[in-house]
Amino acid sequence: MKGFTSRIVHQDRTADIEHGSVHKPVHTSVAFGYEDARDLAAVFQGTSAGYTYGRQVNPTVDALEAKITVMEQGLKTICFSTGMAAIGTAFFALLRPGDHVVSSAYLFGNTNSLFNTFDTQGISVTFVDATDIDAVTAAVTPQTKLVFVETIANPRTQVTALKEIGALCADRGLVYVVDNTMTSPFLFQPTTVGASLVVNSLTKYIAGHGNALGGAITEMGHFDWSTFPNIYDTYQKGDPQLWGITQIRKKGLRDFGAALAPESAHHIAIGAETLALRQTRQCETAQTLCEYLNDHAKVERVYYPGLADHAEHARAAELFRFPGALFSFELTPDLDIWEFLNRFELIINSTNLGDNRTLAIPVAHTIYHEMGAERRASMGIADSLIRISVGIEDVDDLIDDFERAFG
Numbered sequence: 001m002k003g004f005t006s007r008i009v010h011q012d013r014t015a016d017i018e019h020g021s022v023h024k025p026v027h028t029s030v031a032f033g034y035e036d037a038r039d040l041a042a043v044f045q046g047t048s049a050g051y052t053y054g055r056q057v058n059p060t061v062d063a064l065e066a067k068i069t070v071m072e073q074g075l076k077t078i079c080f081s082t083g084m085a086a087i088g089t090a091f092f093a094l095l096r097p098g099d100h101v102v103s104s105a106y107l108f109g110n111t112n113s114l115f116n117t118f119d120t121q122g123i124s125v126t127f128v129d130a131t132d133i134d135a136v137t138a139a140v141t142p143q144t145k146l147v148f149v150e151t152i153a154n155p156r157t158q159v160t161a162l163k164e165i166g167a168l169c170a171d172r173g174l175v176y177v178v179d180n181t182m183t184s185p186f187l188f189q190p191t192t193v194g195a196s197l198v199v200n201s202l203t204k205y206i207a208g209h210g211n212a213l214g215g216a217i218t219e220m221g222h223f224d225w226s227t228f229p230n231i232y233d234t235y236q237k238g239d240p241q242l243w244g245i246t247q248i249r250k251k252g253l254r255d256f257g258a259a260l261a262p263e264s265a266h267h268i269a270i271g272a273e274t275l276a277l278r279q280t281r282q283c284e285t286a287q288t289l290c291e292y293l294n295d296h297a298k299v300e301r302v303y304y305p306g307l308a309d310h311a312e313h314a315r316a317a318e319l320f321r322f323p324g325a326l327f328s329f330e331l332t333p334d335l336d337i338w339e340f341l342n343r344f345e346l347i348i349n350s351t352n353l354g355d356n357r358t359l360a361i362p363v364a365h366t367i368y369h370e371m372g373a374e375r376r377a378s379m380g381i382a383d384s385l386i387r388i389s390v391g392i393e394d395v396d397d398l399i400d401d402f403e404r405a406f407g
């Protein structure tokens with residue numbers, strides 16, 4: 001079985017499931033009992049597999065972790081309560097004061113805010129134009145431990161120099177963290193560019209229905225953790241490819257406690273079954289809408305990697321199955337952004353992305369408000385910029401709604 005969807009749909013059945021169930025049931029038990037106390041001790045000591053306490057592992061979450069590992073073609077996955085918990089926890093578990101990180105400047109807003117917090121805790125972060133390999137290379141110092149990028153940036157849709165940065169990280173022995181949320185493993189598999197760790201906000205395309213929060217980190221097996229100075233002695237055991245993810249599970253998930261709820265894991269696993277179907281339609285609709293908006297007299301600019309005039313159009317075509325289902329555009333100055341948005345009847349004024357419903361948001365006034373005008377300008381975010389996360393509605397209904405909004 002090789003197909004992306006076939007593997008997701010049948011993944012749970014590759015292990016024993018209670019009563020022959022076709023999906024993994026929701027296990028809500030926090031504690032797990034053992035008849036022989038020595039078996040409990042063996043699980044604690046890592047000499048046998050099993051469950052102890054819900055903050056660290058749970059059978060339903062475990063099944064989702066296995067599914068994401070298959071989707072990303074990685075070695076091991078850890079799920080978290082949110083995507084932010086996954087990123088924050090990994091940084092906290094792996095980095096120490098004095099370490100330096102090179103990060104894309106085109107970042108999800110809360111990740112940007114988080115990295116600024118790490119900067120106050122002794123882990124310095126340099127933000128660079130990650131579409132430009134020379135800018136990334138120039139930012140690396142002897143203290144650099146890790147490079148962090150997203151695949152397609154939100155909201156301006158810059159496409160990172162993913163392959164070139166992978167080669168740089170391999171050459172310099174740097175941990176390469178790729179946030180794959182905007183593409184999902186259906187559009188892009190970061191293992192193909194040598195990613196060390198892959199982040200997914202499960203909340204977005206993988207869950208898809210906007211009904212559960214979750215995050216994941218997957219170890220890809222490309223990084224030799226025996227060369228990484230921050231691994232505690234306790235975790236320097238067994239296969240060095242797994243030292244990093246083990247430290248993230250213990251120092252990160254266990255000690256920080258941002259565990260994914262089993263009910264959420266179930267919602268996400270059900271959503272993941274239709275990822276390819278949903279995202280194919282969302283991307284095709286995004287392309288149609290962008291071509292329509294690009295030709296519209298009341299639109300100043302459209303940012304979407306599927307358009308031929310996008311700066312990284314060729315890179316997106318080379319790397320991704322589709323150029324994504326999120327785009328942004330600027331209105332001409334004569335249109336009032338609030339009146340425009342308030343005329344939508346189908347499209348919802350809302351944050352989130354990857355939902356089955358099409359969502360619109362005035363970026364500068366909402367998700368990028370807190371960072372201030374200067375940083376917004378450096379990220380190329382105009383006051384009239386509207387971000388659209390394309391859902392699965394019928395494309396003609398969406399075009400009708402845009403016509404209504406233009407008035």
Ligand SMILES: *Cc1c(COP(=O)(O)O)cnc(C)c1O
Nearest residue numbers: 082083084108181182201203214
């Ligand atoms: C939403 C998002 C996150 C954070 O995920 P949550 O599940 O909302 O915490 C991280 N990275 C990217 C690119 C995102 O879009």
